[in-house]
Amino acid sequence: MTPPSLLLVGGAGPAPLGIDVAVMAIEQARARGLAVHLIGHAEDLAATRDAVDLADTAEAVDFEDSEAAVTWALDRGRRGEGFDAVFTCRELALPATARIAEALDLPGNSPEVIDLIRSKADCRHRLAEAGFPQPASHHCTSAAQARRVLDESHGPWVVKPRVGSGSEGVSLVSSPTGLPGALGHLPPESAQDFLVESYVSGTEYSVEGLFRGGEPQVLAITAKEKLPPPFFVEQAHTLPAPLPPPLRRQVEETVTEALRVLGLRHGLFHVELWVTDDGIVLGEVHARLGGDYIHRLLAHAVEGLEMFGEVYDDSLGRDTPAGPRGCTRAGATRYFSPPPGRLREVHGWHEAAHHPAVLAAELAVAPGERVAATDESDGRAGALAVGAADPGQARALAIELADGVRFDVEPEETP
Template identity: 90%
Template sequence: MTPPSLLLVGGAGPAPLGIDVAVMAIEQARARGLAVHLIGHAEDLAVTRDAVDLADTAEAVDFENPEAAVAWALDRSRRGEGFDAVFTCRELALPATARIAEALELPGNSHEVIDLIRSKADCRRRLADEGFPQPASHPCTSAAQALRLLEDSPGPWVVKPRMGSGSEGVSLVSSAAGLSRALGHLPPESGQDFLVESYVSGAEYSVEGLFRSGEPQVLAITAKEKLPPPFFVEQAHTLPAPLPPPLRRQIEETVTDALRVLGLSHGLFHTELWVTEDGIILGEVHARLGGDYIHRLLAHAIEGLEMFGEVYDDSLGRDTPAGPRGCARAGATRYFSPPPGRLRGVHGWQEATRHPAVLAAELAVAPGERVTAADESDGRAGALAVGAADPEQARALAIRLTDGVRFDIEPEETP
């Protein structure tokens, strides 16, 4: 009997985190007897062998071109090599994944919904129209237009690309004089097409979950910590966030209501928000798992959780765990933030990574390389993810272990 087949669109990203996520996703598919077929960019397939070698097949397909990806999938189907489920771990592959699911009549989110949530301005507008508090958001097509906004409204403001993830191109502007720097920080593909939003001050969280039979199910709320402005790079996560039960329920209800309004109904979700003096203000919504080793924290905190496998089971009409599940344990991730300069060496790494509570470890720089101040998620020097009995212990352990790793930096001369 031919086993059910899963198409994993985008495969693994080339960074250690992307590979780790894809490996977990593929392992949970194989544990359910699924044949895994992976498509990705040729250059990614070459450097993500840990994931590629777990799949049954891997083929180079331009998944960032949804039309080309759909044509490839339809051709496979016509040759009798179709798929029973389609999934992605990657933000950039969400449009192609949605269109492939529609073309092959497989469960998934519609491409209209994916396009809506990936357009930050459109998603903001839809949620605001439905009564969800949002930061004031203004699409701009020129520096002059943005400058007029800054002159007409109280700051501070946030300048960001209309699409994207990982804090790429996002920066704080405290005065009109800082606009030029912020526009120069935008990714080149943004061009003269960006957003100016009001800055929200408050404790920041994200909500992690999955859909079961079309309904959102919250798995955990994550507390977030960020490096100092002007950039919005995340430095640490603690899961579950230590929150009073009434606030936790309010956050869960707000997020699940928002997901229903947006029309999401399949896969995983990661929704960001602030808790302010005026209440809950929603941030960005993603139809994917959160980054920064949240997948490892969730797997440790919730006994028996296989989030990717549950998405596959839901797609195939198989039984999935019923009812909400709480976190019996906790986890925390903390990123290193060494000063800029030339790296001479790293001390204490082996001692830190040998700790039995470490769930994942990543070192993104090597001796001789230049360390820069992180202005987006991909620019961070590395991280440790740990598990513990409760959130306070997890956060404290993550701090202690990362503080024990010393980066020997040769400062660069200031011009």
């Protein structure tokens, strides 16, 4: 009997985090008897052998070209090599994944909904229309237009790409004099396609979950810690967030209702928000898993959870766990942000990375390499993710282990 076939669009990103996510996703597919077919960029396939070698087949396909990816998938079907489910772990592959699912009549989110939520301005507008508090958001195509927004509103403001992830190009503008620097921080492709939003003062969280039968199920709420402005790079996570039960329920209800309004119905979700003095303000909505080793924290904190496997089971009409599930344990992640310069040596890494409570350990720089300034998520020097009995213990242990790692950096000369 031919096993059900899963198409994994985008494969693994070349960074250690992306590989770890893809490996977990493929392992959970194989454990369910699925044949896994992976497509991705040729250079990524060559750099992600740990994931590629677990798949049954891997082929170079430009998944960022949705039309080409759909054509490839349809051609496979005509040859009798079709798929029973389609999934992605990557933000950039969401449009192609949705269009392949639609073309092959497989479960998935509609392309229109994916396009809506990936356009941050459009998603804000849709949520605001439905009555959800949102930061004031202005789509700008020039520096002059952005300056007019600042002149006609009260700061601080946030300048960010209209489409993107990983805090790339996001920065705080405290006064109009800071606008040129923020615009210069945008990636080149966003120089004429960006947002200026009002800054929200509050405690930031994200909500992680999956869909079952089209309905959202919250798995956990994550507390976030960020490096000081002007950038918005996440430094730490604690899961589950230590919230009083009434506030936790309010956050969960707000997010699940927002997902219904937007029309998301399949896969995983990661929704960012702020808890302010005036209530809950929704941030960005993603039809994917959160980054920063949240997949490892969830797998430790929610007993028996196989989030990718449950998405596959839902796609194939198989039984999935009934009823809500909470966290019986906790996890925390801490990222390293040493000063920029030339790295001489790292002290204490082996001891920290091999602590028995460590769920994942990543060191992104080696002696002799240049440590970059931490102005976006990809610039961080590494991370430790740990598991513990409760959130307080998890956060304290992550801090303790991270503080035991010291980066000997030769400072850069200042012009």
